[in-house]
Amino acid sequence: MSMIQQAEFLSTYNLNSADLKATNLNYEELLNISADFESKKAAYDEIGTGVVKILFKFDAVHAIKYQIQNSEELIANLVAYKLQHPEVILDLTTYEALIENLISIRIIPLFKSDWAKIHDSIVDQFVVIGNMTANVRVEDAATTTKAFTDKGCTLKTQSDGYRSVDYVIKTAPSKKEYKVAVQVRNIFEEGWAEIDHSARYKNKMDSQILNEFSKTLNKLAGGADEMGEFIHGLQSYLEAQETLVQQQQTLVEEQQVELENLRAELAKTKLTEKTSNSSEGMLGKDIIEDLAKTAAAIDGGSVPTETPISAIKTTPEPAQEKASEKAPVKTEEKLIDSTAAATEKTIEEKPKTVKNRTDKPKAVKLKEVKISEEKPKVEMLPVVEDLFGQTRIPDAAPLKPSVTNA
Structure with missing residues (x-):
């Protein structure tokens, strides 16, 4: 690793020798801390990559940006931290526990309302260290800020329009614990922040023209x-x-x-x-x-x-x-026999009544029977006259002559 010279470092990050002196650190100590981190960078990269894989599975995640600090950025962060906390001892044994953004991950959803889903997943999957901070604009509506406070976030108003929700999570795949800085901001907030960081923050430029244009861009990003x-x-x-x-x-x-x-x-x-x-x-x-x-x-x-x-x-x-x-009248015996025979014949020839499938009787015409009544033939016997002039049947006894009184 090529070590950046002190003068170049102070010029790049808009610092002076008085700022460095206020930290009670000499530049050589800062270079030693930076060199120690370089030797551990591979382990930090493996930890950060594992966390990114978990975050990508969360609902509503559109993109993720991930980085491990480089040597120059680490020295700048050490100076800034010592200026804010002059009482803290910062050396090779304490810097890993004190500097929280050695691993930085930024989650980018498309829409601001998707933040709530990501927030719930972070709280469910990781241990969050310290406060969860929601950076808001002065112009943000009360409904927006209330959504943050309802989830337990602490509000922090930014005059320059910077917005994001910041977390510090802890992960311990081994005995050693690692801290990871996680930011959530939507795609419009990310666009404005990257442009502002490149134009103003990175080079510590304090230009009125740049400030005004940055604010205008921030409003346009908010409208979008x-x-x-x-x-x-x-x-x-x-x-x-x-x-x-x-x-x-x-x-x-x-x-x-x-x-x-x-x-x-x-x-x-x-x-x-x-x-x-x-x-x-x-x-x-x-x-x-x-x-x-x-x-x-x-x-x-x-x-x-x-x-x-x-x-x-x-x-x-x-x-x-x-x-x-x-017809002549027959004798009583013949007439009875004839009538009985005719009746018996009629009864024999009378057909039986036939019933169909529905059991409804069908009327059947009786066969007409004509009873033949032929005229009996009467045999006529010859009649003869006797000597006395009387008629008689032959072979009958002759009639006695009548006795007349003389």
């Missing part, structure tokens, strides 16, 4: 920050509305599908009922036709369907009545 917050909020609102619309569309589509299913079920039910009624009617027709064929095969007759009982003719035709009136 507020515009970014508005866009961020509008984006969240539009996403919520789009999600709501998609949920409603999904609900409508599900209801349409359910309606189509109900329509299909209704149509299927109607078709089933129609098919059932049609099959039932065809089955009844087939049964009737089979019965008709069976009846025809038995006696050559037919079985007409749905013939009312009142239509069956049971009275004799006029011609039959006339023939019956003219």
Whole structure:
């Protein structure tokens, strides 16, 4: 490592010999501390890299800047710290515990409101040493500063417009503890701070023109920050509305599908009922036709369907009545036998009533039976006259002559 000369160092960091004398440190002691840190730099770099890997997993982290102090910056920090704390003993054995920004990490979110998420993650994952400081502008709204105090941060107003939230965390991967300085500021605050640091702070320039332009740029950065917050909020609102619309569309589509299913079920039910009624009617027709064929095969007759009982003719035709009136009277025994025979024949020929599938009786026409009543033939015996002039049946005993009184 090339050691910077004292004169060059004082000129670069806008210091003078009186400032160095006030620290009660000579420049050689400062160079020895710087050399000791250079020998330990690799270990510090490994610790810092491990912390960065953890921070990158936090929600809302857009970018991270990480650095280990170089030799010149370390000497400048030692002088500044000793000027602020003249009573503290600063040497090779104490500088690591006293200087908190040997490892510096800056977390950059896009929007200022994302700070709260990062803050919660830092407090949850690391041990925070000392106070958490929120650097704010005089122009910052009360709502902004209240968000910091609600999280336990101490407010510190910066007249030049510098803004950030500063933490010092502790990590101990081994027996030795390391301190890490962590800053959180959004992308607009980071842009202004880098420009201001390069133009004014680094070279300790106190120019009225630079100061005014820096303040103007700070206001523009603040306006851009507020515009970014508005866009961020509008984006969240539009996403919520789009999600709501998609949920409603999904609900409508599900209801349409359910309606189509109900329509299909209704149509299927109607078709089933129609098919059932049609099959039932065809089955009844087939049964009737089979019965008709069976009846025809038995006696050559037919079985007409749905013939009312009142239509069956049971009275004799006029011609039959006339023939019956003219028929001679038979003897009592023959007449009984003839009537019984006719009745028995009628009963045998009367078809049985046929029931269909629905158990509704069908009227069946009775086969008309004509009772034949033929005129009995009467054998006429010859009639002869006897000697006395009287008629008689042959072979009958002759009549006795009548006795007349003389």
